[in-house]
Amino acid sequence: MSEVAMTPIQDEHVPDSFLREFWNHFKPNKGAVVGLALIIAFVIIAILAPLLAPYDPTLLQDNALRLPPIWAEAGTWSYPLGTDDVGRDILSRLIHGARISMGIGFAVVILSLSMGLFLGIFAGYYGGKVDRLIMRFIDIVMAFPSILLAITVVSVMGPGISNAIIAVAIVAVPNFTRIVRASVMAERKKQYVMASKTFGASDLRIMFNEILPNCLAPLIVQATLGFSDGILNAAALGFLGLGAQPPTPEWGTMLADSRPFIESSPWMVTLPGLCILFSVLGFNLFGDGLRDALDPRLKK
């Protein structure tokens, strides 16, 4: 309590009061808290995958083909979520799949964010010809439907996880570019920018040291949502046979492999899809909550 009472006296730029204020706005949004919990759960599973998984995810077991999960009549505790058509433990594969999907999401966000950040900050700061050139390029990329562009890129570079990451990241660049550009344009005429200019700060310094920290809020929101798009698009590529290749336990690839068994062993199809759905949902819920908490216009 005493800390709360202290707040007005403190310097208004003290970082922990910002965090506390953020948490106070974020906490009442139950959906966002659920989203954060989902993300933390998936990240922990991803980090501890080798410890948590009861079996090697690629271990073939001839004596355990397409065993049903425990809630079915013939299910056993030795394979709680059943096994697939070549006798691999599905629980272990899903746990390792979390590692792959979280890794893909992270790589996609880092790649697309850094590309989009550079393009957006230059377009927004310099305006004029630079802006027109960059935005024309972005318009062109955006004319291609995301999955169509991604599958074309993968078909050029060859299927596989790293190429799928590059393809999905390229598709996401326009979102980041537009968001960074819009916030840089709003900032660049402000007085603190003018002040640094009069002090002789270089353009690069103004862009990255002065303006960028003030544009972080929308960027963080977009990065969170970029995670969910990345996971979803990479899984779609895996499903089309263009992403991770078997026997990699990637959720989309697992779905594609299990399609022939949809009638006889439906759990092989439903479980990987639920993992995709809930990981994507977690990032979307969290991103939504972040936006509401960080966007001052929506504050009551």
Next chain:
Amino acid sequence: MLRFILGKLGDLVPTLIGISILSFVLVRFVPGDPVMLLLGERGADPAVYAQMKKDMGLDLPVWRQYINFATDAAQGDLGTSIISKRPVVKEFFDRFPATLELGVVALLFAIIIGIPLGIIAAVKRNSFYDYFLMGGSLLGYSMPIFWWGLVLILIFSVQLGWTPVSGRMSVMFYIEPWTGFMLIDTLTSEVRELDGLAPFWSALSHLILPAVAMGTIPLAVIARMTRSSMLEVLGEDYIRTAKAKGLSRYRTVAVHALRNALIPIVTIVGLMFGSIITGAILTETIFSWPGIGRWLVASINARDYPVIQGGVLFIATMIVIINVLVDLAYAVVNPKMRG
């Protein structure tokens, strides 16, 4: 206004040139030799190989190849499919009605359900309904539709046996294409005299699951958009005036608020064409729907490079033109945007 229209159309030219360069360059890098692909065994003969390469224009410098590609494309010639040996444009338009029919039905499904749900959520803001509907819409928005399609098949085709698993029409009927829309072509008098309504029901039952799968994400987007657009409008002065005049709550919401809230919703729907194509690629693959999405995936797997190049260029061009039309329509409705 005229200046605004001309400006928009002027912007279109460099974008279209960029699109054609990008689709040309992308496909140039597809691994595999198109000449060998076309000739097969006969390509082993160097003379035949060289002649074919010349016929295809592949012996020219790359920039000449691009000029040829672009001038042909501008005249509506996108080359010939290596697999079917038919013009790409013909192949495209053979399949386009199937995708269009699926897309239109999916969007109608999304609009008819999404707008009322969004209105309910806005009117009952912060109630249980609001949280439930918005939670549901976020779930729909997060849906991997390639999985959702399989789950729908599992429930409605495998378990309940209500709908067919895949395809567009029962093989028992032959329907002469007229509009290319099965739901319309099965209702012509000739078909009805021969088979009654059975072909229509067959077409409808094949269409329902893919349309629901494809419409789920647009439904979620439309519901959320309707909610936020309605909330904004409901706070405006003229709504307070309408209430003050003593108009019924229903009339205030359904007439005064909705009419104004619709503008951004219509824009969003107009701009959904691109995501519809994305949806079509995945949905058509799952349901073996004979449209352009499945055709493109098959062409990419078969390295049918004129089809990839032509198909991608065609779709991107359509999207750009539709986006400009939406922009123009928006400017006509809302003069504030013309600045």
